[in-house]
Amino acid sequence: MSRADGGGLLVSELVTMFRRRRTIALLSVLAAVPVLIAVAVKLSTSDVQPGDGPAFLDRVSQNGLFVAVTALVVSIPLFLPLAIGVVAGDTIAGEAGLGTLRYLLIAPVGRVRLLLVKFASSIAFCLAATVVVAVSGAIIGAILFPVGRVTLLSGSTVSPGNALGRAALIAGYVTLSLLGMTAIGLFVSTLTEVPVGAMAAVVVLAIASQILDSIPQVSWIHPWLFSHEWLGFADFMRDPISWTSTQRDALLQLGYVAVFGALAYSRFTTKDVLS
Amino acid sequence: MSTELAIETTGLVKRFGHHAAVDGIDLVVPRGSVYGFLGPNGSGKTTTIRVILGLASASAGSVRLLGTAMPHDARNVLWRVGALVEGPAFYPYLSGAANLRRYDTANRQAPKDTRIARVDFALERVGLSHAAGKRVRAYSLGMKQRLGIAAALLAPRDLLVLDEPTNGLDPQGTREVRALVRSLAADGTTVFVSSHLLAEVEQICTHVGVMSNGRLVSQGTLDTLRGQTRPRLRIETLDPAKAMKVLDGLGLPDTRLESADGRPDTADSHLVSADLNGVAPEDACVALVAAGVRVRGLYTDHGSLEDSFVALTGEGFDVAG
Ligand SMILES: Nc1ncnc2c1ncn2[C@@H]1O[C@H](COP(=O)(O)OP(=O)(O)O)[C@@H](O)[C@H]1O
Ligand SMILES: [Mg+2]
Numbered sequence: 271m272s273r274a275d276g277g278g279l280l281v282s283e284l285v286t287m288f289r290r291r292r293t294i295a296l297l298s299v300l301a302a303v304p305v306l307i308a309v310a311v312k313l314s315t316s317d318v319q320p321g322d323g324p325a326f327l328d329r330v331s332q333n334g335l336f337v338a339v340t341a342l343v344v345s346i347p348l349f350l351p352l353a354i355g356v357v358a359g360d361t362i363a364g365e366a367g368l369g370t371l372r373y374l375l376i377a378p379v380g381r382v383r384l385l386l387v388k389f390a391s392s393i394a395f396c397l398a399a400t401v402v403v404a405v406s407g408a409i410i411g412a413i414l415f416p417v418g419r420v421t422l423l424s425g426s427t428v429s430p431g432n433a434l435g436r437a438a439l440i441a442g443y444v445t446l447s448l449l450g451m452t453a454i455g456l457f458v459s460t461l462t463e464v465p466v467g468a469m470a471a472v473v474v475l476a477i478a479s480q481i482l483d484s485i486p487q488v489s490w491i492h493p494w495l496f497s498h499e500w501l502g503f504a505d506f507m508r509d510p511i512s513w514t515s516t517q518r519d520a521l522l523q524l525g526y527v528a529v530f531g532a533l534a535y536s537r538f539t540t541k542d543v544l545s
Numbered sequence: 546m547s548t549e550l551a552i553e554t555t556g557l558v559k560r561f562g563h564h565a566a567v568d569g570i571d572l573v574v575p576r577g578s579v580y581g582f583l584g585p586n587g588s589g590k591t592t593t594i595r596v597i598l599g600l601a602s603a604s605a606g607s608v609r610l611l612g613t614a615m616p617h618d619a620r621n622v623l624w625r626v627g628a629l630v631e632g633p634a635f636y637p638y639l640s641g642a643a644n645l646r647r648y649d650t651a652n653r654q655a656p657k658d659t660r661i662a663r664v665d666f667a668l669e670r671v672g673l674s675h676a677a678g679k680r681v682r683a684y685s686l687g688m689k690q691r692l693g694i695a696a697a698l699l700a701p702r703d704l705l706v707l708d709e710p711t712n713g714l715d716p717q718g719t720r721e722v723r724a725l726v727r728s729l730a731a732d733g734t735t736v737f738v739s740s741h742l743l744a745e746v747e748q749i750c751t752h753v754g755v756m757s758n759g760r761l762v763s764q765g766t767l768d769t770l771r772g773q774t775r776p777r778l779r780i781e782t783l784d785p786a787k788a789m790k791v792l793d794g795l796g797l798p799d800t801r802l803e804s805a806d807g808r809p810d811t812a813d814s815h816l817v818s819a820d821l822n823g824v825a826p827e828d829a830c831v832a833l834v835a836a837g838v839r840v841r842g843l844y845t846d847h848g849s850l851e852d853s854f855v856a857l858t859g860e861g862f863d864v865a866g
Contacts, residue, residue, distance in 0.1 A: 279651060368635070375599070376599070376630070377652040
């Protein structure tokens with residue numbers, strides 16, 4: 271037979287993942303977060319004071335676009351890690367649990383190829399999850415609140431179009447921030463045949479990382495935590511945009527991807543598949 | 546190294562901790578054969594298959610698959626091998642056809658343009674065309690088993706490895722699988738089929754290997770194995786205990802009271818058998834009658850394959866290990 275079809279597996283993986291009811295449920299929950307925030311602000315009689323609630327919440331009633339940003343702030347500590355923990359923790363362990371892993375391997379899929387496809391599809395899910403929160407926030411914000419020029423943290427104002435561009439950058443930043451966790455999830459997923467275990471482990475790690483990040487006594491470890499730059503996207507709300515957080519974050523996440531990618535590789539390419 | 550062999554293992558060992566599930570086996574599976582890989586549950590058949598297919602690494606020894614070293618050259622050979630290992634496995638939320646398409650996509654050598662047609666053909670071969678669009682979640686055990694066989698038939702294969710392919714199938718399904726294996730073998734495909742039920746594969750095999758406790762205790766053509774069985778004396782009698790005593794006295798080994806399964810007149814008569822061990826059956830008859838054993842029938846046969854397997858493995862074939 272002729273050689274054929276290099277990217278077919280990634281397409282198959284993406285179609286399978288995004289058609290799956292569980293994926294749709296996760297994305298629906300994420301889409302509901304900004305709706306919840308916007309409706310709560312809309313229904314409340316008193317104005318939100320600056321400093322109350324999550325960052326940017328006080329700006330929502332003046333400009334609907336801030337619903338998107340507030341929703342991202344709210345989703346980052348728990349909802350996004352939860353969703354990504356489910357998807358990344360399931361990558362290999364899910365196939366092992368179903369027994370489909372052995373049939374993929376004897377197809378033969380190639381262990382490295384499968385790992386790469388799983389990592390790529392998890393990243394696609396991170397992007398989708400982030401974009402869903404941002405887009406859902408922008409839409410519900412535009413419906414419930416006025417949309418006009420946006421006042422940045424640095425005091426200058428930009429057009430709604432410019433603000434949307436910045437929102438896209440923020441979504442990209444959040445996706446980038448989640449890469450390290452995705453790589454950890456991929457590695458943990460090669461360790462077990464019980465997907466729920468892998469998912470739980472990834473979520474626990476994400477929470478532990480954030481807890482450590484909030485304890486001043488271990489400040490030396492903070493710059494090394496994969497969640498350390500998760501909320502660093504305020505840089506995109508300044509004029510001119512500062513890229514220092516992005517650079518730090520990119521370096522940090524790439525480090526995690528390199529280390530846990532290598533661990534996942536060495537584990538998965540030598541693993542006995544007995545499920 | 547011979548390329549005339551579809552599977553060849555040399556001193557293959559697979560240990561789980563200290564326990565050797567596969568304990569130094571030398572499989573020789575000729576091309577074009579239908580090889581019955583027999584053994585009780587837990588004797589190491591599935592583990593052997595996993596190592597042959599590169600799912601698990603060998604603790605010692607080597608494997609050649611279609612003349613190619615495994616697992617080193619897995620990607621160059623596995624696409625020519627269709628397999629069912631330890632039962633079928635699918636994505637329950639996908640349809641039968643979508644599951645097959647996914648497995649086919651995983652095979653880099655499978656051309657995309659013929660995928661739909663090959664999936665349809667494989668489904669048709671196992672009689673599942675009507676359920677192609679149904680989610681596998683809604684499949685019965687037998688349907689899943691058929692779909693697993695269809696997955697093994699997605700592309701033209703040189704070798705099929707079928708681990709207990711008739712599990713979960715009714716007698717009709719079992720017959721269909723046998724017919725399918727026959728027709729594939731007629732096309733020149735080598736078939737390596739494992740089973741803990743001798744009767745299910747005996748009729749289709751040209752070769753057999755018998756596993757017991759991780760060891761390959763016998764291997765060869767079916768006829769060779771038949772030739773190894775020793776002639777047995779079988780008597781139908783009303784006094785089984787006395788008969789066995791007499792036969793023991795004559796020095797016949799392996800004296801057994803056979804189960805009464807399938808014989809209608811079992812109310813008072815029993816079947817006793819023993820290895821003739823060179824004693825003439827007429828002499829045994831005289832001795833029995835002289836001792837007052839009431840004999841209804843006496844004959845000899847060469848022992849069924851089942852007998853020889855029981856002798857080789859030390860247990861019945863449907864005994865859970
Ligand atoms: N993943 C495993 N871990 C430990 N022992 C195993 C594992 N898989 C199989 N075994 C052991 O290996 C032996 C052979 O099992 P298996 O190859 O499944 O036998 P069969 O397929 O002939 O029924 C059994 O004793 C079983 O308990
Ligand atoms: Mg088995």
